[in-house]
Amino acid sequence: MSYDVDVVVAGGGPVGLMLACELLIGGASVVVLERLTEMDPTIKAGSLNTPSVEALYRRGMLPELREAQDRNMEQFATFMRQRFPDGGPAKAPPRFAGHFAGIMLSADRLDTSDPELAGHGPADLIGMVTQQQLEGILADRAVKLGVEIRRGVELTGLKADADGVTVTAGGEEIRGRWLVGCDGGRSTVRKLTGFDFPGTEPEINAHQAMVEMEGSEALKTGWHATATGVYAHGPLPGRVLTVEFGGVPADRDAAVTAEELQASIRNVSGTDVVVTEVKTATRFTDNARQVTTYRMGRVLLAGDAAHVHSPFGGQGLNLGMGDAVNLGWKLAATVRGWAPEGLLDTYTTERHPIGAWVLDWTRAQIVLMRPDPRSRALREVVTELTETVTGTTYFAKQISGVWQRYDLHGDHPLVGAGAPDLELADGSRLADHLHEGRALLLDPSGGLRALAGGYGDRIKVITEAVLDETAPAGLLVRPDGFVAWASDTVGADPGSLEAALSTWLGTPAGEGANASIGESAA
Structure with missing residues (x-):
């Protein structure tokens, strides 16, 4: 039987592009189908965790990440100067600590002697890179490697059999040995293939946006819980996020208007800001679902196609990147014919537990964001824990992903963990x-x-x-x-x-x- 390509990747976001690059360097031919003609400018994830940075570092992309972070830090400094024109905390923390349910973690309380925080090399200094910046970096890499990316081409149908998958996209059929759906939370590949997608229903109506607004000096910097929800302001000029309870969006696809954002900001913050311009905005919920298996025959899923949840803590993009890196070499080895028996099945075995953990991690944050008295009492308890060295270190390690490892059945403590970035005698790492x-x-x-x-x-x-x-x-x-x-x-x-x-x-x-x-x- 003839094939047009070894692997068809549906979705050209960061996960699809990272997977395509991994497949190509592993020796598999690949085509990426992306329904958008250009990158989606909608504001999304704003940071990378340690496993994601390490994966990119191991493929030689650290310089591009540094450059992107430097640009963001310049914008952060501008924001802080605007907020504190007479001087103030205008420097970034020495290490990205993050937040849990909007409870800010102080990097000064990190136990830097913790062994799980050591051994990450230069990757330890990178974190503040946006999803759009990452997508641009990966798109450039994909082009340089020779990945075929078809933009403006949407997968609309598929037929899978024991030997491969025939997909319909852009008015033509493409025959591949394998198909990977990296096409987001509303994945067409997942729906057409029939993956089970159990989970929990949403309860929040949240917005994230980059805006121009009058009266923003009344908004506090960082994350804040109020009597009506939670909001965040910064760390970039014009960035605002609101979380409201009591109902989900009536229409997720409708354009987010200045009036809608203004009403949400006022409701949660209690200020009288006026939104004069919406540069980019999105609404989201805490719908949390995960497929029961990441593979059905010749079809696999990665990223949001396999799991959806609220974005708090920046887990979604990073979870998808981990999927792509785990799957890429295994699928390429299968294509090339040297994969040992069962190798491809370890993709689900290794990644599903981490995905399940992320869903629960985000669900727990929703509980702490609820404005009812019981939840706010619990929030106070957790806040007190984060004000200790032990508490901050625990939460920061979980958020950063340094805890992630696979059960690879070895006696040495390093087995299953990410490789330490050892320095060699010739000056390389x-x-x-x-x-x-x-x-x-x-x-x-x-x-x-x-x-x-x-x-x-x-x-x-x-x-x-x-x-x-x-x-x-x-x-x-x-x-x-x-x-x-x-x-x-x-x-x-x-x-x-x-x-x-x-x-x-x-x-x-x-x-x-x-x-x-x-x-x-x-």
Whole structure:
């Protein structure tokens, strides 16, 4: 049977673009179908968590992230100068701490000695990057890699069978071996395929917007709970968010007007602001749902197509990015034919629990935002907890995503966690060696190299010395940057490394393939 492409990706937002890039560097052909002709300017997520930044860093995009954050920090400084013309807290916190249900976390209370906050390297300094900026960065990368992106083309139909999927889009049919729906919370792919999508009903009517307004000096900076809801002002000039209870939007698709925003701001804040211009605005609810499986035959889902929830804490974009990085190399390996049995099924096994956690994390925040006396009493208790070092550190770790790991059945504490960004003797860092999307074996002693001999271009071996004395003696990192095997004693149990290689990289291509291993050595 002939195929037009290995993988059809429906949706050209950040998740779809990241997935497409991962598929391409993994050796799969891909086409992205995006119904919009250009990027959606509607205000959305405003920050990236640690796993997302690390994933982008491992693919060489850290400079672009730094540039984007610098632009945002300049806007933040402008906002603070406007708010405090006579001087005030005009500097950004040393580390992005975030908020929980609008309860601000002070970075000064972080326990920076916590081991889960260490080992992230330069990625630790990035966070304030907007969804539009990320989409632009990924679109540029996709074009440079040669990803085919068809804009103004919407998927309207699909027929899946045991060998592939035929999609209807833009008046033509495209035959692919696989289809991935990255087409948002109202996913056409999810609906046409018949994925179960259970969850909880919404109870809030919320708005987020960038506006021009008169009387904004009456609004407090940051997040604030009031007798009628919750609102946020800043950290960028003109940014405002409101949360009201007692009913969901009558029409989610209707344009958000200045009058609507003004009424919401006044109701929640108790001020008499006048909205004179709406630059970008959206309304949202706390509808929280997740598919029961991320794969049905030849169709998979990622991002909001697989899970929806309120955006509080910036979890949605980051959850989708994690899906894309986890799925990309596994699907590419399946396309190329070297994937071990069951590899693709680990996508659901590993990502579904993290998605379920995020849904509950956002549901808990809704409870603390409710204006009823019981909820406000609970909010006071949680606020007191966040005013301790232990409390702030706990919430900040959860928000930042540093807790995320997979159950990969290994004895070493690093197994299942994101790889530490170790500094090597040649001046490079571990992330610098993951740009190509291959697995990586860190083997400073050179004693493990032969075990990776039959895996050819699936793996890169590094025999460079590590400067960190606490680093393991050997480390196997999957293409997505997660540790699959680690040992503090080289040669103690070579069978465990062989088992890990077989589990994640399949059957060796053959003996005597050492020359094809990508190697960096002292």
